[in-house]
Structures are given as structure tokens and as C-alpha cells.
Amino acid sequence: MADLLLIVRIDGERVALPAGDVESVVELEGLTPVPGVPRHVAGLSALRSRVLTVIDCVASLDPLRSIALVGDAVVVVVEGHPYALLVDAVEDVVEAEGEPGPVRTALTGGWSRVATGMIEAEGQLTLLVDIGVFISGPLARAA
Amino acid sequence: MDDLIQDFISETREMLEALGGEVVAWEAAPDDRERLDAIFRFVHTVKGNCGFFDLPRLKGLSHAAEDALAEVRSGSRVADHRLVSAVLGVIDRIGELVQAIESGTALSDEDDDLLIAALLMRGESEEEPAAVPSAAAAARGAMRSIRLPIDLLDRMMNGVSDLVLARNELSRRLRDGAVAAEVDAVFDRLSVTIAEVRDSITRTRMQRIENLFAPLPRMVRDLAAETAKQVLLEMDGGDVELDREMIELIRDPLTHIIRNAMDHGIEKSDLRKRSGKPAAGSLRVSARQAGNQILIEIADDGRGIDGDALVRKAISTGLISDEQAARLSSAQKTELIFEAGLSTAKKVTAISGRGVGMDVVRTNIERIGGIVEVDSRLGEGVRFVLKVPLTLTIIPALTVCAGDQTFAIPRSSVEEIVRSRGQGIKIERIGGSSVVTLRGRRLPLVSLAATLGVAVQGAEGIITLLKVAGGGVYALEVDRVQDHEELVIKPAAPALMSTGLYAGTTLADDGKPVLLLDPAGIAIRAGISLERMEVEEPLLAGPSGRAEIQALLLRSLGGARRAVALSAVERIEEVPAEAVQRLAGRLHVLIGDRILPLEGCDGEIQDAKIKVLRLSDGVTQLGYGFAEVIDTVTIDSELVPPATPGEIGGVTLIGGEQIEVIDLHWLFAGHGATAVQAEQRPVCMLPAGDAWMETLLRPIIESAGYRVISSDDADAGTAEIVIVSDEAPVTPPGSAKIVRLRADPEPAGKSDTSIHRYDRAGLLGALGRGTRRKGG
Structure with a gap:
């Protein structure tokens, strides 16, 4: 069976996340800010008695900007910690067509950091992105 | 010794269990070298361990099996069926003997020789070795315990934590909407059940700390041999229970401190004799529970930490400036031991010390929410105290508001x-x-x-004093304090932890996430260095300076609020009401397998369970029954003595309320043997009218076994020890020894033999020497 991909929209771009890494898609209820953290950490949110660390994917691409609206979030668990990735919109779950290939173009801005490859899905070429890089944020690589 | 035997039994049993499969496999393939080695190791270990105990039968059996297997290993003997059976017979018998030792039953030894003879039998004799009946199967049936994989316990604990959080959320929803009274009743029952389940699951994760202590005798013995030193190890408090995970996290720091003590602290015998110490060094490791903390103390009587040497090193490595160094108190100098890269050991040895050591110890203990304290007296020894929380997952916390946000602060700080x-x-x-x-x-x-960069809403109204590692205290200003809560703490994501400000996250009752603050991290972020925190040198030091006493505030069965000095509390137990019985005219309580006299209990026991403080004066143990723990507090205001001496030693003010303070001395005097021999006790005289000595010193001296009299008493002449303050002129009656107390922590000079008034150890030492001199 082909790999399943979750198609989301981040900063206007249509990108694919490996669906196997995604626990669920939720709408966040409330956001508690965390003082003193990097800008891409939007805060904490409670989900079924769990505390999610909320990641602003737009800020993670470009630390000077942030997401327009707190709405759809993708819940993932990385290294035992639950996170909610804030995205513009969650579009669909699709089957990947073929294997991911290397990115054959020059990516702009933060995209070059998060992209792991390109993949064909539903007839469209989509950027496959690394959830972990979104979580560690723009400063992690530099350090 | 009993503990060691227990360890031996459980270790042997574990090995036997692990060996079970090996034995069977070896029987099938006697040439299998690996299996043979495993079985050889087993009998070898059993033989070795028997050497520590007087267990001749086990030793004989394991020795014989070891010999036979050694021959097989060296190739001079073939592992034939006969030998395999004989070895199996011996292993079974070891299992039965271990079982018999544990259950205290006798096991006939007439078959032992048969088993050993079977091992020695060689050649292809057709005769089968004598079949030996096995009693093991029957005896093992008596065990009522099972083994569980640890991650299953962890999963259960996580599940319960979630359950608690879900309950809290449900409670919030119920509060929001009007619900029928029946629903409330059901919810209350649910809450109680969840609390009970959480309690018992927490307990399954608890281990006796003796698991941590068990390997120490061996380690100390080996280290003593390596360093050619004589060391007496004393261990105490092995029955204190601690979260299993915690035990693992403390293991390395504890080992490190002991290695340091063995390597750098305790001197070689000849050196010790020259400085007037016993040839064998003493190393004391003890554990006790105080409130929600476990205190593990490691004390040696070695050469102590040379604070000045540490300062010199710290200056030379640029850690502190000359000017800063000049302002350090002796305690602060000693604390430099925790700085990275400072090791005063002249030589780096394989056992310890490369400058990566105590700083790592401190970091590791602080990571689990604990504190390390050190107290050293040059030439006399070092005492480390590790204070760690009972469990990692649920901690008592204070919730506070800053701006429009809520934060939690660990209650312990x-x-x-x-x-x-x-x-x-x-x-x-x-x-x-x-x-x-x-x-x-x-x-x-x-x-x-x-x-934190949060917008302030209105004026900040509350100040909390927070203590951080190293004894530093600072004041934190918050808008208001919300509540005391037991919070289920979850680890925070790395992005949060790396700020250094937070120790974890949790959910408040209203379902909102709350951040648990790291008090030390906040201090660092605010730019307060430990050095500046120490502005808090008491300004009132001097004759009127009061010692602060840490105390446990509790509600008695009769409803009174009472405080008891925390230092005397060994632990808090909860026992069924039936465990309390009136025997020989006095209340007693059964805790574990010990019967303790029970004090307190000034009212009816209404619940099925009663809480009991286990108090100790070092010799005698007492129980003190009460209703509930309210808090831990600091007693720093004056004690108003009661009209007649009794269980209540006085009334003091704590947080604006009048609290009865339990007179521990009176309690113990009523139970220990000391009370009977009041007249035989040595006599110590205090100057009349000195309030400080009367309230603070007197109990200490009395607990050291003295009868205390005042200088204007008629029998003042009988005093063997006279205690005087700084400059007071004194004419000691007769041959009495004079102990002079000074207010200044530092001695005035080399010839100053006086003792700092809060140097309890030094004081007790002087008292001890005083009487010994008299006796010898």
C-alpha cells in the first residue's frame, strides 16, 4: 500500500506531512502563552487532559511573522512530547504516488530548511516536510 | 545483618530464576560452554556470598559444585548425565535452603552429603545418583508476590495521571452547569476512588531505599582495600520508601559522594591516629522522610573540605575575583565544591576526582527537583545531605498569578x-x-x-520567599497567590525546558495548562547571583538572634493545630485504626512489625485510618497520632511556655495564628530509659536568666542526656559542664569543664576554643568530650 500523506496549507503553500507521524487533527481550544520561549512556540493548549506544546508553523519558517488565525492544528508526538502544529488549513489525506524524490529547485526562505523532498500526490507535485524541523524552529539549525 | 541476608536471599533467588532455563538447556546439551559458564558463575557467586554469612551448608554445596564444574571447564572431566543430575540436585537444594532461611524453617541436612557424593562420583557406573526429594515446590507456594515489568507500572502511572487530570476537567464542567445532587455524589465517589488508585499505584512504584544502599557495603569494602584505608560503614533508614525512578536517579550522585569520601575525605589509619581519631574512618549513610522530601545524608569523619584551598583554586581559574572571595562566608567557601572544575584533590585517582564530579552531582539532583547541601569542618569531616522529592510526577505546588497568567511553584522551594x-x-x-x-x-x-515579560495587571500584592539550591533565598513578587494544589507534573517540551525558566507543565482545575516555574532559573533570568542573594545574612545576629526551626504543622485528632520539629520526624505513616491498641495502660501502635508507644491522639479516632508520625530521638522511637498534615512551617517567633510542663512545650505564632508546639523532650522523657535514671545523668549548668540558652540550648543539652540546672540553683556546685556565652566572666564550681559559646560564626583566632552558638555538632561534641573526660 502506498504511503498516506496529510496535505496541509502552511503560509499559503500546499505541503505534505507523512500521515503515519500524525496522531490527529484538532481545533485548538484556548492557548496559554509561554513567556521566554522562541517565537515559533505559540504556547500551550490542553487536549483531553494532555498539555500540547503549540508550534506556529509560519513563525517556524520565518521568525518575523506569525500565523494569522489559531484554528486547525496537527497533533504529533515527537520524542515523547505531544505537539500541536498550527497550520493555515488541513486539506486532505491522500495516497502518495511513487517515492519521494529530491527537491529539484531552489527553495526560498525557511522552506529549504523544512523540506525533505518532493512527492507526487493526486497528480500534483507537493513538498514533503520534516515535522521535527518545524518543532525545533528557525534557531535550532544555526546553533 | 538481616538486611544483608535479605539481599542475599533475593539475589540468589533472582539468579535461580534466571538460571532456570540455562539448567534445562545444559542438561540437553552438556557441551554448551556458555550454559556451563552461567551455572559455574552462579555456584561461584553463591559460594562467595556465603563467605559473608555463617551458612556452612550452602557453602559446602556450592563449593563442591564449583569444584566439579571447574574440572569440566578445564577439560579434565566430561559433563556426563550423572554429573548434570548431581549439579541440578545441588542447585535445587540451594534454592530450598534459601527458601528455608527466608521462612525460618529448618531443612534436614542428611541429604547434603549424598548430593556432594553424587558430584564426586565418576566413571560409567550404572547406578543413578540417589534421588533427592524436593521440598521446594511446596514451600514456594507460600509466596504472594509477582514480578511486573517496570514499563507496565510506568504506563499505569501515566494512565492514573491522565485519570486525575480528566477528573479535574470533569469537576470543572460539573461546576459550570447545574447538575443533580446524585451526580455530585457519584462524582465524589469517583474522586475518592481515583485518589485511592493513585495512592496505591504510587506505592507500587515505591521501593525501599535499601535497594540503593545494598551495594554500598561491598563498594566501600573494595574501595577501602584499593586505597588501603580502614572504613566502618554505617547505614540507617533503609526502610524509607522512594519512587523507583528516583532511586535510579540518585544512585550515581550517591556513589560519587561515597567514592569522594573514601578517596579524599577519610585519611589513612596512621594519619588518623596522629590527629587523634580512631584508626578506622566512619562513613554514615542514612535516609529519612521529612514531609514530602526524602533526606539522604552521607557523613564521614575525614579531613573535611578545605574551603580556603577551594577559594584559591576558584580565584586561579577565574571563577571568582579576589574581592568576591574576601566576602565569602565559610559555608559559601565550602559550597564552591559544587562549581565545575574545582577539585581540591592534589592527585587525580582512578576512584574519583577529575574536577567533573560534585558539579555533576548537584546538577543531577537539581534536575529531579532536589537540593544538595554540604556542611564541612576542616579536619573533622564532611556531611552531604541530598534532599529529593518523594516522587517525580505529583508534587505539592503553590499556584500564583502574574499578569493574567497562572504559574505553579514547587511547594518545596x-x-x-x-x-x-x-x-x-x-x-x-x-x-x-x-x-x-x-x-x-x-x-x-x-x-x-x-x-517573564508579562504585562502587570494592577499592583503586585504578594511576596513569596523562595529558597534555591545552595541555601540562597530570594523574594518573588507576584500579583496574588491562588491555591495550594497537588499537581500532576508532565515534562515540558525541550523548547520550554531550554529557557531554564520552567520545570514542567500541568493542568489546573479549570482545564488550562499551567507552567511549573523553576525557582533557580527565575533567579538566574532576573540576574540575581547566589552571591547577592546572600545579602540575607541575618542582621539581628547576636544574643537576641533566634534560631529558625523547621516544623511540621498538623491538626490533632482533637482539632488543635500543633507544630512538631521536623528534625525529629522520621516519617509519616498511615495505619488502620485497629493498629492502635491500649496495652499495659498506654496506647501503642503497630507499624510494620514494630510496636511503638503512641502519643498524641487527643481525640477519638473517627476514620478507618489514622496518621502517625514516627518520631525519633536517635535511640527511642515514638508514634504520634494525629488527623492531618497541614503544612511545613518555620518557627521563628518566640515560644510562650505553658504553666506546667507537658506535651505542649509552648505556644508560638505561625502565619498570625497561635500554634501549640509539641515538647519532644517531654514526650521522649516519658518513654526512654533516660527518665528513670534522671539522677545519674551528668549535670550541665546554664547561666541563669539567659533566655536564648533556656529556650534553644536547653532542649539540645537535655536530649544529649544531661540534667540541666541553672547557675542560681542550689545544686549549682554539682555541675560537670558549665556553658557560658562569649565574654561573661565565670568561676566554675569545682572541676567543671567550661564550654564557651560565641555569636560570631568564625573563631577569633587559633587559640579561640569557643564554639559558635548554632554549631550543634560542635556543641554536642564538646558535651560528649566533657563527660568522657570525667568517665576516663
């Missing part, structure tokens, strides 16, 4: 809460920062909202 506009509090702004003066203490004041 909160020393006191005061109103910023309260009486006797002065806040001064200097050079852009603030200092608060409270009862003569000056502390740096940090605004939580400002430190």
Missing part, C-alpha cells in the same frame, strides 16, 4: 508567603532593582511579571 504591604516589610528600590527587608533579613526582590 517556598519558604514563606507575605503581603508586600504587610507589617514589618520594607521594599526599597535601588539602582533599578529592589530589595525587601523582612524581620531583619534583606533579600533581593524579583518581579515575576517583569522577569
Whole structure:
């Protein structure tokens, strides 16, 4: 069976996340800010008695900007910690067509950091992105 | 010794269980070298361990099996069926003997020789070795325990934590909407059940700390041999229970401190004799529970930490400036041992010390929410105290507000809460920062909202005094204090932890996430260094200086609020009401397998269970029955003595309320043997009319076994020891020894033999020497 991909929209771009890494898609209820953290950490949110660390994917691409609206979030668990990735919109779950290939173009801005490859899905070429890089944020690589 | 036997039994049993499969496999393939080695190791270990105990039968059996297997290993003997059976017979018998030792039953030894003879039998004799009946199967049936994989326990614990959080959320929803009374009743029952389940699951994760202590005798023995030193190891408090995970996290720091003590602390015998110490060094490792903390103390009587050498090293490595060094108190000098890269050991040895050591110990202990304290006297020894929370997952916390946000602070680091506009509090702004003066203490004041960059809403009204590692205290200003809560703490994501400000996350009752603050991290972020925190040198030091006593505040069965000195509390137990019985005219309580005299209990026991403090004066143990723990508090105001001496030693003010303080001395005097021999006790004289000595010193001296009299008593002439303060002129009656106390922590000079008034150890030492001199 082909790999399943979750198609989301981040900063206007249509990108694919490996669906196997995604626990669920939720709408966040409330956001508690965390003082003193990097800008891409939007805060904490409670989900079924769990505390999610909320990641602003737009800020993670470009630390000077942030997401327009707190709405759809993708819940993932990385290294035992639950996170909610804030995205513009969650579009669909699709089957990947073929294997991911290397990115054959020059990516702009933060995209070059998060992209792991390109993949064909539903007839469209989509950027496959690394959830972990979104979580560690723009400063992690530099350090 | 009993503990060691227990360890031996459980270790042997574990090995036997692990060996079970090996034995069977070896029987099938006697040439299998690996299996043979495993079985050889087993009998070898059993033989070795028997050497420590007087277990001749086990030793004989394992020795014989070891010999036979050694021959097989060296190739001089073939592992034939006969030998395999004989070895199996011996292993079974070892299992039965271990079982018999544990259950205290006798096992006939007539077959032992048969088994050993079977091992020695060689050649292809057709005769089968004598079949030996096995009693093991029957005896093993008596065991009522199972083994569980640890991750299953962890999963259960996580499940329960989630359950608690879900309950909290449900409670919030129920509060929001009007619900029928029946629903409330059901919900209450659910809450109680969840609390019970949480309790018992927490307990399954508890292990006796003796698991941590068990390997120490061996380690100390080996280290002593390696370093050619003589060391006496004393261990105490092995029955204190601690979260299993915690035990694992403490293991390395504890080992490290002991290695240091063995390597650098305790001197070689000849050196010790020259400085008038016993040839064998003493190493004491003890554990006790105090409130929600476990205190593990490691004390040696070695050469102590040379604070000045540490200072020199710290200056040479650029850690501190000359000027800073000059201002350090002796305690602060000793604390430098925890700085990275400072090891005073002249030689780096394989056992310890490369400058990566105590700093790692401190980091590791602090990571689990604990504190390391050190107390050293040059030439006399070092005492480390590791204070760690009972469990990692559920901690008592204080929730506070800064701006529009709620934060939690671990209760263990909160020393006191005061109103910023309260009486006797002065806040001064200097050079852009603030200092608060409270009862003569000056502390740096940090605004939580400002430190975190949260908008302040209205005026900040509450100040909490937070103590951090190393004994530093600072004041944190918050908008208001919300509540005391037991919070289920979850680890925070790396992005949060790396700020250094937070120790974890949790959910409040209203379902909102709450951040648990790291008090030390906040201090660092606010730019307060430990050095400046120490502005809090008591300004009132001097004759009127009062010692602060840490105490446990509790509600008695009769409803009275009472405080008891924390130092005497060994642990808090909960026992079924049936465990309390009136025997021989006095209440007694059965705790575990010990019967303790029971005090307290000034009212009816209404619940099915009763809480009991286990109090100890070092020799005698007492139970003190009460209804519930309210808090841990600091007693620093004066004690108003009662009209007649009794269980209540006085009344004091704590947080504006009058609290009865339990007179421990009176309690123990009523039970220990000391009371009977009052007249035989040595006599110590205190100057008449000195309130400090009367209230603070007297109990200490009395607990050291003295009868205390005053200088204007008629029998003042009988005193063997006379205690005087600093400059007071004194004419000792007869041959009495004089112990002089000084207010200054540092001695005035080399010839100053006086003792600092709060140096309890030094004082007790002087008292001890005083009587010994008399006796010898």
C-alpha cells in the first residue's frame, strides 16, 4: 500500500506531512502563552487532559511573522512530547504516488530548511516536510 | 545483618530464576560452554556470598559444585548425565535452603552429603545418583508476590495521571452547569476512588531505599582495600520508601559522594591516629522522610573540605575575583565544591576526582527537583545531605498569578508567603532593582511579571520567599497567590525546558495548562547571583538572634493545630485504626512489625485510618497520632511556655495564628530509659536568666542526656559542664569543664576554643568530650 500523506496549507503553500507521524487533527481550544520561549512556540493548549506544546508553523519558517488565525492544528508526538502544529488549513489525506524524490529547485526562505523532498500526490507535485524541523524552529539549525 | 541476608536471599533467588532455563538447556546439551559458564558463575557467586554469612551448608554445596564444574571447564572431566543430575540436585537444594532461611524453617541436612557424593562420583557406573526429594515446590507456594515489568507500572502511572487530570476537567464542567445532587455524589465517589488508585499505584512504584544502599557495603569494602584505608560503614533508614525512578536517579550522585569520601575525605589509619581519631574512618549513610522530601545524608569523619584551598583554586581559574572571595562566608567557601572544575584533590585517582564530579552531582539532583547541601569542618569531616522529592510526577505546588497568567511553584522551594504591604516589610528600590527587608533579613526582590515579560495587571500584592539550591533565598513578587494544589507534573517540551525558566507543565482545575516555574532559573533570568542573594545574612545576629526551626504543622485528632520539629520526624505513616491498641495502660501502635508507644491522639479516632508520625530521638522511637498534615512551617517567633510542663512545650505564632508546639523532650522523657535514671545523668549548668540558652540550648543539652540546672540553683556546685556565652566572666564550681559559646560564626583566632552558638555538632561534641573526660 502506498504511503498516506496529510496535505496541509502552511503560509499559503500546499505541503505534505507523512500521515503515519500524525496522531490527529484538532481545533485548538484556548492557548496559554509561554513567556521566554522562541517565537515559533505559540504556547500551550490542553487536549483531553494532555498539555500540547503549540508550534506556529509560519513563525517556524520565518521568525518575523506569525500565523494569522489559531484554528486547525496537527497533533504529533515527537520524542515523547505531544505537539500541536498550527497550520493555515488541513486539506486532505491522500495516497502518495511513487517515492519521494529530491527537491529539484531552489527553495526560498525557511522552506529549504523544512523540506525533505518532493512527492507526487493526486497528480500534483507537493513538498514533503520534516515535522521535527518545524518543532525545533528557525534557531535550532544555526546553533 | 538481616538486611544483608535479605539481599542475599533475593539475589540468589533472582539468579535461580534466571538460571532456570540455562539448567534445562545444559542438561540437553552438556557441551554448551556458555550454559556451563552461567551455572559455574552462579555456584561461584553463591559460594562467595556465603563467605559473608555463617551458612556452612550452602557453602559446602556450592563449593563442591564449583569444584566439579571447574574440572569440566578445564577439560579434565566430561559433563556426563550423572554429573548434570548431581549439579541440578545441588542447585535445587540451594534454592530450598534459601527458601528455608527466608521462612525460618529448618531443612534436614542428611541429604547434603549424598548430593556432594553424587558430584564426586565418576566413571560409567550404572547406578543413578540417589534421588533427592524436593521440598521446594511446596514451600514456594507460600509466596504472594509477582514480578511486573517496570514499563507496565510506568504506563499505569501515566494512565492514573491522565485519570486525575480528566477528573479535574470533569469537576470543572460539573461546576459550570447545574447538575443533580446524585451526580455530585457519584462524582465524589469517583474522586475518592481515583485518589485511592493513585495512592496505591504510587506505592507500587515505591521501593525501599535499601535497594540503593545494598551495594554500598561491598563498594566501600573494595574501595577501602584499593586505597588501603580502614572504613566502618554505617547505614540507617533503609526502610524509607522512594519512587523507583528516583532511586535510579540518585544512585550515581550517591556513589560519587561515597567514592569522594573514601578517596579524599577519610585519611589513612596512621594519619588518623596522629590527629587523634580512631584508626578506622566512619562513613554514615542514612535516609529519612521529612514531609514530602526524602533526606539522604552521607557523613564521614575525614579531613573535611578545605574551603580556603577551594577559594584559591576558584580565584586561579577565574571563577571568582579576589574581592568576591574576601566576602565569602565559610559555608559559601565550602559550597564552591559544587562549581565545575574545582577539585581540591592534589592527585587525580582512578576512584574519583577529575574536577567533573560534585558539579555533576548537584546538577543531577537539581534536575529531579532536589537540593544538595554540604556542611564541612576542616579536619573533622564532611556531611552531604541530598534532599529529593518523594516522587517525580505529583508534587505539592503553590499556584500564583502574574499578569493574567497562572504559574505553579514547587511547594518545596517556598519558604514563606507575605503581603508586600504587610507589617514589618520594607521594599526599597535601588539602582533599578529592589530589595525587601523582612524581620531583619534583606533579600533581593524579583518581579515575576517583569522577569517573564508579562504585562502587570494592577499592583503586585504578594511576596513569596523562595529558597534555591545552595541555601540562597530570594523574594518573588507576584500579583496574588491562588491555591495550594497537588499537581500532576508532565515534562515540558525541550523548547520550554531550554529557557531554564520552567520545570514542567500541568493542568489546573479549570482545564488550562499551567507552567511549573523553576525557582533557580527565575533567579538566574532576573540576574540575581547566589552571591547577592546572600545579602540575607541575618542582621539581628547576636544574643537576641533566634534560631529558625523547621516544623511540621498538623491538626490533632482533637482539632488543635500543633507544630512538631521536623528534625525529629522520621516519617509519616498511615495505619488502620485497629493498629492502635491500649496495652499495659498506654496506647501503642503497630507499624510494620514494630510496636511503638503512641502519643498524641487527643481525640477519638473517627476514620478507618489514622496518621502517625514516627518520631525519633536517635535511640527511642515514638508514634504520634494525629488527623492531618497541614503544612511545613518555620518557627521563628518566640515560644510562650505553658504553666506546667507537658506535651505542649509552648505556644508560638505561625502565619498570625497561635500554634501549640509539641515538647519532644517531654514526650521522649516519658518513654526512654533516660527518665528513670534522671539522677545519674551528668549535670550541665546554664547561666541563669539567659533566655536564648533556656529556650534553644536547653532542649539540645537535655536530649544529649544531661540534667540541666541553672547557675542560681542550689545544686549549682554539682555541675560537670558549665556553658557560658562569649565574654561573661565565670568561676566554675569545682572541676567543671567550661564550654564557651560565641555569636560570631568564625573563631577569633587559633587559640579561640569557643564554639559558635548554632554549631550543634560542635556543641554536642564538646558535651560528649566533657563527660568522657570525667568517665576516663
